[in-house]
Amino acid sequence: MIATSMKRLVDVDSGIISREIFVNEEIYRQEQERIFTRAWLFVGHESQIAKPGDYFSSYMGEDPVVLSRDRQGQIHVFLNSCRHRGMKVCRYDEGNTPVFTCPYHGWSYGLDGSLVGVPRFKEGYYGELDKSQWGLVEVAQLCNYKGTIWATWDPKAPPFLEYLGDFRVFLDGTLDAFDGEDGGSEVLGGVHKWVIPTNWKFVAENFNGDHYHHPTHISVEAVGIGPGRTGEARHSDVQRHRRHMTSFPEKGHGWRGGPPQSLDEEIYPFPRFELPEAEAYFQAAYDRRKKIGAPSPPTWMFGGGGNVFPNASFHIAFPRSICVSHPRGPLHTEMWRWYLVDKNFPDAVKDHFRHYSMRYGGPAGMTEQDDMENWCYATAASKGPIARRYDYNYQLGLGHGGVHPRLQGAWVSDGEFSERNALSMYGHWAEMMDRAD
Amino acid sequence: MAAAIDTGADLERLLLVRDIEEFFYAEADLLDERRFVEWLDLFTDDVQYLMPMRRNVKFGEWERETTKSPEEVSWFDDNKTTLTQRVNQLLTGVHWAEEPRSRVCHVVSGVRIKEVTTQNGEVTAVDTGSRFVVYRNRLEMETDLFVGRREDTLRRVGGQWKIARRVILLEQNVLLAKNLTVFF
Ligand code: FES
Ligand SMILES: [Fe+2]
Numbered sequence: 001m002i003a004t005s006m007k008r009l010v011d012v013d014s015g016i017i018s019r020e021i022f023v024n025e026e027i028y029r030q031e032q033e034r035i036f037t038r039a040w041l042f043v044g045h046e047s048q049i050a051k052p053g054d055y056f057s058s059y060m061g062e063d064p065v066v067l068s069r070d071r072q073g074q075i076h077v078f079l080n081s082c083r084h085r086g087m088k089v090c091r092y093d094e095g096n097t098p099v100f101t102c103p104y105h106g107w108s109y110g111l112d113g114s115l116v117g118v119p120r121f122k123e124g125y126y127g128e129l130d131k132s133q134w135g136l137v138e139v140a141q142l143c144n145y146k147g148t149i150w151a152t153w154d155p156k157a158p159p160f161l162e163y164l165g166d167f168r169v170f171l172d173g174t175l176d177a178f179d180g181e182d183g184g185s186e187v188l189g190g191v192h193k194w195v196i197p198t199n200w201k202f203v204a205e206n207f208n209g210d211h212y213h214h215p216t217h218i219s220v221e222a223v224g225i226g227p228g229r230t231g232e233a234r235h236s237d238v239q240r241h242r243r244h245m246t247s248f249p250e251k252g253h254g255w256r257g258g259p260p261q262s263l264d265e266e267i268y269p270f271p272r273f274e275l276p277e278a279e280a281y282f283q284a285a286y287d288r289r290k291k292i293g294a295p296s297p298p299t300w301m302f303g304g305g306g307n308v309f310p311n312a313s314f315h316i317a318f319p320r321s322i323c324v325s326h327p328r329g330p331l332h333t334e335m336w337r338w339y340l341v342d343k344n345f346p347d348a349v350k351d352h353f354r355h356y357s358m359r360y361g362g363p364a365g366m367t368e369q370d371d372m373e374n375w376c377y378a379t380a381a382s383k384g385p386i387a388r389r390y391d392y393n394y395q396l397g398l399g400h401g402g403v404h405p406r407l408q409g410a411w412v413s414d415g416e417f418s419e420r421n422a423l424s425m426y427g428h429w430a431e432m433m434d435r436a437d
Numbered sequence: 438m439a440a441a442i443d444t445g446a447d448l449e450r451l452l453l454v455r456d457i458e459e460f461f462y463a464e465a466d467l468l469d470e471r472r473f474v475e476w477l478d479l480f481t482d483d484v485q486y487l488m489p490m491r492r493n494v495k496f497g498e499w500e501r502e503t504t505k506s507p508e509e510v511s512w513f514d515d516n517k518t519t520l521t522q523r524v525n526q527l528l529t530g531v532h533w534a535e536e537p538r539s540r541v542c543h544v545v546s547g548v549r550i551k552e553v554t555t556q557n558g559e560v561t562a563v564d565t566g567s568r569f570v571v572y573r574n575r576l577e578m579e580t581d582l583f584v585g586r587r588e589d590t591l592r593r594v595g596g597q598w599k600i601a602r603r604v605i606l607l608e609q610n611v612l613l614a615k616n617l618t619v620f621f
Contacts, residue, residue, distance in 0.1 A: 189509035359519050
């Protein structure tokens with residue numbers, strides 16, 4: 001482990017962060033040990049493993065895992081590595097199976113992870129192998145939160161809801177249906193997966209609280225990709241001036257969008273859709289929210305996003321998605337992107353969302369292509385010996401904001417432009433990196 | 438004894454294949470020369486431009502190997518409007534992912550005709566198969582190689598071939614490029 005305290009590289013008070021944390025090989029290795037084995041990580045969605053026997057191959061940091069549903073309907077997350085000699089027991093992206101049989105020497109495991117079959121058990125192991133000790137390695141804790149599956153390897157990590165704290169309202173805004181129905185969303189089939197030459201924190205930081213990067217997106221705004229109609233910008237002006245940054249310094253989570261507030265009568269929170277089915281659906285959803293008095297999502301409807309520390313980023317609406325930036329060395333990241341829709345969307349509305357998701361996000365997304373160009377060449381230009389000597393500046397809006405009036409442990413900016421969210425994220429990151437136990 | 442050869446029909450077929458090949462090669466020129474507006478003109482107004490994702494699946498479960506339209510998310514599932522938006526974005530000059538512009542080379546080969554539709558003896562549409570290698574070199578050393586198959590349905594419109602449906606099967610699972618700012 002590195003002798004230096006990470007707090008020397010991350011100066012939250014003056015808004016200065018060393019480039020080393022984005023490019024240094026040793027720091028990266030310490031992150032693997034101290035962040036990714038301890039934090040709660042997003043693994044997949046319940047709707048991907050709807051039936052007993054269903055499985056979905058995923059990752060927690062660099063470790064391959066399998067998300068499965070056993071015969072009793074119980075959900076598990078295992079390390080995808082045979083206990084005998086480490087072979088990946090599942091090399092399919094998804095499917096349904098009674099057992100995982102290792103292709104190397106043939107050990108087989110049930111969907112609950114138990115070792116159920118060992119070739120030559122009698123004549124090779126003389127019946128002496130204690131199979132109960134050699135099941136697949138299971139995560140220490142797992143949480144199904146409104147259909148999203150989260151897990152951690154750390155038995156001492158706080159329970160997921162405590163880990164989230166009041167940041168939960170932002171995740172609720174993403175996982176509830178647009179009419180406020182609790183957990184009324186599901187994921188579309190097909191997960192975007194691609195590799196980019198950047199440090200994973202560039203992605204997390206961008207979702208967590210960067211609203212300063214409008215110049216990145218001038219070309220997509222010039223084109224006008226929707227979501228309501230062609231020629232229209234991605235977000236409304238009404239929403240723009242109400243944006244704020246909210247972050248949780250003790251937890252590392254951040255939200256860019258706005259503070260939670262009650263449903264504002266004067267401001268209709270959705271885009272106006274050209275597609276009649278979508279317009280009708282969202283108008284009805286709005287009316288229903290008002291009627292049942294559903295807690296209003298944080299000024300959201302035209303967009304906004306956040307990051308659950310360390311690397312589960314999300315967009316709350318238009319598009320609605322979860323984006324995990326899996327670390328792949330200090331200079332590479334494997335991006336995985338799921339798109340969420342209301343379970344109750346009529347087909348036409350679902351299709352509209354699917355199309356908008358693809359033209360907005362992922363490697364072919366007209367928005368994110370330009371983000372990635374910036375993250376990748378920022379990484380490339382930060383790794384030289386001279387570049388590393390010069391810190392990054394995070395002083396945007398520094399000192400302009402205060403304690404959030406309603407959310408426990410949260411800080412909120414005075415206006416839209418602030419880099420305090422990133423400082424909250426890196427402050428927490430440094431804390432966790434320095435903690436040895 | 439050799440089967441009788443219908444020289445007339447064979448010749449017609451050969452000319453048709455050559456015609457389609459020429460069409461694809463000319464298309465490749467438009468793309469590599471970044472004449473995107475002219476390229477857009479090669480598509481019918483109701484075109485579907487689809488690039489599914491590819492899954493690793495168990496033997497025999499091939500129907501799940503490729504993401505489905507319209508049920509699932511793909512890399513591209515565009516219509517003429519979205520293709521036009523992409524072209525417009527490239528022509529802003531501030532689309533940073535392609536500014537400065539990349540060097541791109543399209544190699545199309547293995548062109549064959551799978552099905553011919555005729556009306557009153559005239560060919561009105563053809564289903565074709567082909568292979569592609571798309572090479573991209575960007576800025577200094579960034580290089581991507583996209584290899585795969587294409588299935589195109591071409592329709593005869595006003596004496597010209599137009600692409601009515603294009604399915605692009607890229608032979609990759611995790612996309613190995615950082616973005617898809619090139620057309621296929
Ligand atoms: S590595 Fe799996 S059985 Fe040997
Ligand atoms: Fe962005």
